[in-house]
Amino acid sequence: MSKKNEIIVIGDYTVTQLEKLSEEFQTIFVNKTDDLRSLSAASRKNIKGVAFKGHRPLEFDAASFDLLPELRIISNFGVGYDGIDIQEAIRRGIKITNTPDVLNDDVADVAIGMLIALSRNFLNGVNWIKSGEWGKSGEMALNRTVSGKKAGIVGLGRIGCAIAHRLSGFKMNIHYYSRSEKSSAKDWKFHNDPVSLAEEVDFLFIALVGGQETSQFVSKEV
Amino acid sequence: MSKKNEIIVIGDYTVTQLEKLSEEFQTIFVNKTDDLRSLSAASRKNIKGVAFKGHRPLEFDAASFDLLPELRIISNFGVGYDGIDIQEAIRRGIKITNTPDVLNDDVADVAIGMLIALSRNFLNGVNWIKSGEWGKSGEMALNRTVSGKKAGIVGLGRIGCAIAHRLSGFKMNIHYYSRSEKSSAKDWKFHNDPVSLAEEVDFLFIALVGGQETSQFVSKEV
Incomplete structure (x- = not known):
């Protein structure tokens, strides 16, 4: 050798x-x-x-x-x-x-995990169990359902798509904003404006590339 | 009236x-x-x-x-x-x-949320952020990937199916144990024994009906 x-x-x-x-x-x-x-x-x-x-x-x-x-x-x-x-x-x-795609799945997994953990208030649940509150006050308050809701994705690149595919399994209606409508995303609804997207949906994911071009893209109106 | x-x-x-x-x-x-x-x-x-x-x-x-x-x-x-x-x-x-199916989606959502939260150690992540440890010691240790792994479901009833459909979006290989092989589940692998199922998979979900019949069904071997 x-x-x-x-x-x-x-x-x-x-x-x-x-x-x-x-x-x-x-x-x-x-x-x-x-x-x-x-x-x-x-x-x-x-x-x-x-x-x-x-x-x-x-x-x-x-x-x-x-x-x-x-x-x-x-x-x-x-x-x-x-x-x-x-x-x-x-x-x-x-x-x-560089190493594109290697982490798409992991990023999308964590995004979905955060959606569920926030909507169902996992942190409160953990504290409820640890505090023994369930023994005294009974069941924890109910939380928001995830399935069947409307989800919005700002930026339908590789990671945005990976998120959308996972959300489909949750019977969610998928809306997205992107610079142009994607022919590969015909089951999902295109918005040409992130503000209209944000108005329409229950949950919003931001999956944009970082850097100067997208800095402060998510404004107060969104 | x-x-x-x-x-x-x-x-x-x-x-x-x-x-x-x-x-x-x-x-x-x-x-x-x-x-x-x-x-x-x-x-x-x-x-x-x-x-x-x-x-x-x-x-x-x-x-x-x-x-x-x-x-x-x-x-x-x-x-x-x-x-x-x-x-x-x-x-x-x-x-x-009674009211079957009303909560299938919510139970399945929470099951997936718990899978991701555990595998990615969300609780540790929250504590890491709160403690300011990230400022001193840098990034938190990496955790286990969820996507693409093998998932096992014990009991492929309504809730088991709802879990399996969600997992499909995460590119997971689905294995299940059930009293009989289901013709509706041909993309998923049937096991006629919960122990062989548990040996095969990375993550295991229990989605059995409660009551005497299934009490202590999940034994030490599983």
Whole structure:
């Protein structure tokens, strides 16, 4: 077998992840992008790949690219790649990969779980049981039914769709707002305005991409 | 409009429910079945209908039937009618009605909510947020994914089915135990033994009818 390729690993990877990376590559670890400066020019100059788990916007900037003159690819850990200056990467012909879809199901699961937990007041239920109140005052007050209600989804991307599919199993009427009507969503009702969507539904999910474009998208009127 | 029929209302109905009953009927209220004795023979003797919200097993027994010689029907509030001596009612030709299906959706909703809340450790999450721990120690530990796992349902009655339909939206493989294989459940895998079911799946739901027949059905082996 040929000698392993050398990569730089940036970010707070877990021990398991680091072990996995070390199996495949010869690895140099640094905590954050700034720490690239602490590496010798010799250890930086032949690096072609970076494994990146960064959180701060544009943490991997033009200066970082300058430090790695032979860089060909950054493997971004996660869906969001706002940690990397993409324009700069494109300009230099460096590939960026990310991990879309990996967490859609989990995000949608938790969204549905939160809907039910809130509507049925689980937290109050847990406290009711722990306090022994049920022994004295009897049953806890009734709560809101989830099934059969109208649900609204702002943003019918991958996660919005995953939420909608789960809600269908609860006999819910699905309404959504999106930039355009989706031909794949003909059982669901399109709204061209998030305010009309919010007025129509019992429960509202926000499943928009983050970043400047959607910042403060959910206004007071919604 | 003809004079309203007279009924006896037994149990802890809410004010709204009592008002509703009074709109339709001339009503006599008592708290529990034993209180029938406190009513005069004259007020009991023409009663043909009872609205019943009882909780204790066989609370409405042969002696209660004796107190209402003209009784034709008991409208039981709820799915379970273990408060009424059914054999006695049949012997006397008295009709009993109940309210199946009314709560299937709510029970199934809460079952799914509990699955997600437990698997994703919502309670820990709430405490994590409240304690401010996220500011010091960062993200909470990851938890178990729900979607795509194997779910088992013991008892594929109305509620078991409602649970299974919801789980389908979470891309789960559904297994079930039931007295016989159901032709309506061909996408789901039948087990003729609850122990083999429990061994196969990641999550197990119990959706059996209550009572003597199923008491201690879920053994240590399961």
